[in-house]
Structure formats: structure tokens, C-alpha cells
Amino acid sequence: MTAAPTVRLTQFAAGGGCACKVPPGELERVLADLPGGRASGGDLLVGLENGDDGAAVRIAGGQALIATADFFTPVVDDPYDWGRIAAANALSDIYAMGGEPVLAVNLLAWPRDKVPFELAREVLRGGAAVCVEAGCHLAGGHSIDDPEPKYGLAVSGLGDPDRLLRNDAAVAGTPITLTKPLGLGVLNNRHKATGERFEEAVATMTTLNRDASRAALAAGVRAATDVTGFGLLGHLYKMARASGVAAVIDSAAVPYLDGVRASYAEGYVPGGSRRNLEWVRPHLQAQVSADELVLLADAQTSGGLLVAGELPGHPVVGEFVARGAGDAGEATLVVRA
CATH class of the missing domain: 3.30.1330.10 (PurM-like, N-terminal domain)
Structure with missing residues (x-):
């Protein structure tokens, strides 16, 4: 800093x-x-x-x-x-x-x-x-x-009109990949309040999603979106709803930037992150704490891609499943511990 x-x-x-x-x-x-x-x-x-x-x-x-x-x-x-x-x-x-x-x-x-x-x-x-x-x-x-x-x-x-990445083309049985870590909203909120500079956050926000996009196309992916102001949960909810499927997130697999959890514990969180969670909560089944859900809903700026498919070098954080299948029930989003 x-x-x-x-x-x-x-x-x-x-x-x-x-x-x-x-x-x-x-x-x-x-x-x-x-x-x-x-x-x-x-x-x-x-x-x-x-x-x-x-x-x-x-x-x-x-x-x-x-x-x-x-x-x-x-x-x-x-x-x-x-x-x-x-x-x-x-x-x-x-x-x-x-x-x-x-x-x-x-x-x-x-x-x-x-x-x-x-x-x-x-x-x-x-x-x-x-x-x-x-x-x-x-x-x-x-x-x-x-x-x-x-x-x-x-x-x-x-x-290519026949190879566009869309948010309504996710298919049940497909893994969910996230190409940038979360927590940008929390760290930016701290920066605004204190003036502290977070180099990793700046590097993340200025990294183009070009390579991830090209890798998705090369892998035959058909569905993707980027994670920005509506947070991981908000953008994933929109994607699952549009595709007629449910999404299951393994919270332990989701990566975060250094310092995010400590900053959150000190109270640095944008209001937009809480609003995101309020929006998706009626469609959400969670096995984690409310604090973990706020982090998953954290409002990102220039975040990564959320991809229906596997991309080398990036973590798989969940999967799309059939609506009403398994532990999803009637929920569009499921967050596992």
C-alpha cells in the first residue's frame, strides 16, 4: 500500500x-x-x-x-x-x-x-x-x-453470431468457472474510507478479460457473463434464471483477494453488496453464514468472467444443475459450505 x-x-x-x-x-x-x-x-x-x-x-x-x-x-x-x-x-x-x-x-x-x-x-x-x-x-x-x-x-x-457467449445458454451438468478473485467492492470501499492503496486490486481491475474470453471460445463455451456491480450471486442468478437452470456454488472454492476478509470484518462493505444479496435472497438456498453471502454478493468493479465450462488455470466454483434437481429444490441459487 x-x-x-x-x-x-x-x-x-x-x-x-x-x-x-x-x-x-x-x-x-x-x-x-x-x-x-x-x-x-x-x-x-x-x-x-x-x-x-x-x-x-x-x-x-x-x-x-x-x-x-x-x-x-x-x-x-x-x-x-x-x-x-x-x-x-x-x-x-x-x-x-x-x-x-x-x-x-x-x-x-x-x-x-x-x-x-x-x-x-x-x-x-x-x-x-x-x-x-x-x-x-x-x-x-x-x-x-x-x-x-x-x-x-x-x-x-x-x-461470430453463431458463437456468441450469452447469459441464457447455460446447460445443466456444466461446471461454473470464475476467472478473477472476489472482494474488489470491499477493498475499494476501504480505499475510499482510508486512502489505503491495494495494488493487487488495481492489477485485477485493470486486467483485460480478453484471454479468458478467447479461451472460453476455444473450449466451445456458449454461456458466460462478467461479474461486476451485481456481484457473483447477482450475475449468476441472472444467468441461471435466463437459462432455465439452477446454479450451485461451492463457497470454499471461491477465490478472494488478499485482505478482503479482514477488511470485511472491520466493516468495509459497499451498500450495493447488501442490496445485491437482498435481491437474490428469495431465490437462494444457503448453507453458509450471512457474512459469507455478503462477500459472494460483493459488488465488483471490472471483475472476471463467469463461465459455463472449464477454463485451464481458473477455479471451478460450482455447477449448473436442472431446476428442482437434488438439493436445489425450487431455489435458483444454492450456496454450499
Whole structure:
């Protein structure tokens, strides 16, 4: 851990990172009757139906155009790192669907009367560095004056329409793989409160999900999503529900970043993590403590991929099972000790 910068960006926002997302149940109610489903057009491959990571439409040349947008308030105080994290997080939606990002544009909001605008350049520089690493063009964007700083990207990518990774294609009998450890919400909450810097957390959030996505495609995986603001339990619930299966998690197999459990014990936990757990609890059968469930629901920022299949080098944390089978009963999620 190192000293915090002079200007602490996290202090200019009520929330931080993906933990500031609108609660999932509330969001679903708002989106329920809006157009944008596959029924609205024959070439629309992925729309609003299941809250997937991006939208996908079939285009000329036998390809799928994948589009997404993601932005959030500062999750760390360092502006360059925040830009890197936000960009990696936005690009992740393309990777989570089995695509390759091609073009991104910046989305920037800045309180010019409170925070030196020169720091915005560092945020944009961080975002540009990650786009270069991803081989994705970054050109232009949009900026506004805003009471809270916010940054992210709108990204377009390409994929094979017949090999998209979807959150509604999980099959019973398939293992569940997680490609990044959990606990980012807890450590980011501590960083916001104390200014302590967690290098492992920054490294995790700035790691692209590109290699995991390519490995999933090579392994013939058909279902995946990324783990961000709704936590492991929230995103897994959406995936299992959309696929008509149940998901069983072996809590002892789930990896966490160093310092997460100690920080949680000291009270560092984002409100979004508790809201995530409240949302899934009616559909959950648990054999672990309430504290363990909060950690499993921890709101991640630029987390890993949740994959229906095995990927070399990454832990299997559970399996998808038939709805109503075994100890799942009527639950969509089961958490084993």
C-alpha cells in the first residue's frame, strides 16, 4: 500500500465504481416494458430480454456487431488508474459476449469548479492506454460539466453470431468457472474510507478479460457473463434464471483477494453488496453464514468472467444443475459450505 494522491477523487462521489449501479430489481422493473427485445427485429441477436452484457445485431459479412456502454464514479483516487479500470470494465462487456472490441469513444463528466480539469487528462490517458493494450481504436467521445466525476466508454465490437457467449445458454451438468478473485467492492470501499492503496486490486481491475474470453471460445463455451456491480450471486442468478437452470456454488472454492476478509470484518462493505444479496435472497438456498453471502454478493468493479465450462488455470466454483434437481429444490441459487 502507498500513500494516497493529494486530490482524492473518491471523495467527490457518493458511490464508487460498479457499486454505484442502480439496484438490479429496481432496474428490471424500469426496463420491463421498454422496446428492444429480439422480437423488435429479426437481425437483433441479443436485446433487453435477459440483461446481457451488451446488445448484438447481425450485420453484413456474416458478423455480429456488439455494442455496450459503461461508466462510473471514481473507484480509486489515482486518475490514471481510474481511467484504466473504467476502460477495462467497459471493454469487458464485449469480451463477456465472445467478441473483440473494435472502436470506443470516451464518456466523461467532470466537476470543473471542484477538481482541476488537468486531472481529467490523466483519466483519459489511462483509458487510452488500456484501449491500446486491447487493440481497440479510441476516438473522441463526449464530455459534460457535472457535480460528480464520471468516466467510461461506449464500445463497439465484432463477434461470430453463431458463437456468441450469452447469459441464457447455460446447460445443466456444466461446471461454473470464475476467472478473477472476489472482494474488489470491499477493498475499494476501504480505499475510499482510508486512502489505503491495494495494488493487487488495481492489477485485477485493470486486467483485460480478453484471454479468458478467447479461451472460453476455444473450449466451445456458449454461456458466460462478467461479474461486476451485481456481484457473483447477482450475475449468476441472472444467468441461471435466463437459462432455465439452477446454479450451485461451492463457497470454499471461491477465490478472494488478499485482505478482503479482514477488511470485511472491520466493516468495509459497499451498500450495493447488501442490496445485491437482498435481491437474490428469495431465490437462494444457503448453507453458509450471512457474512459469507455478503462477500459472494460483493459488488465488483471490472471483475472476471463467469463461465459455463472449464477454463485451464481458473477455479471451478460450482455447477449448473436442472431446476428442482437434488438439493436445489425450487431455489435458483444454492450456496454450499
